[in-house]
Amino acid sequence: MKIISYLAIAVLLAACSTQTIYINKGQSYNYDPKANEIQHFLLGGIGQEQTLDAERVCGKRSRVAKVAVKQTFGDVIIGFVTFGVLSPRHAEVYCRRKR
Secondary structure (H helix, E strand, O other): OHHHHHHHHHHHHOOOEEEEEEOOOOOOEOOOOOEEEEEOOEHHHOOOOOOOOHHHHHOOHHHEEEEEEEEOHHHHHHHHHOOOOEOOEEEEEEEEOOO
16 A cells, blocks of 8 residues: 555656757757657766767758757656666657758
C-alpha cells in the first residue's frame, strides 16, 4: 500500500517540462522533429551535458528552425523509480521546410 501511495504522490508532483530555443523565428518548420534523441543523465544531470548537432541533422545551419528539450511524464517516473540516479530527457531538432 505504501508503494501505491508513493507512486500517487510522484504522479501528482511530476513536472513535465519543455525548453524550446527558436533559431530562425518566424520561419516555417516541419511539425515532426527531424531528430528525436533520448539523452540519459545520471544523478539528475548535475554537471553533465550531451550534444546533438542540429546543423548536421538539418544539412545547413540556416535550415535549423528550433531545438527543444523535453522531460516527459515517463522520464519523471523513471527518475522517481531510480531515486534520480537515471534522469532521461528527449532532445528534438526541427528544420525549416525546403522551398
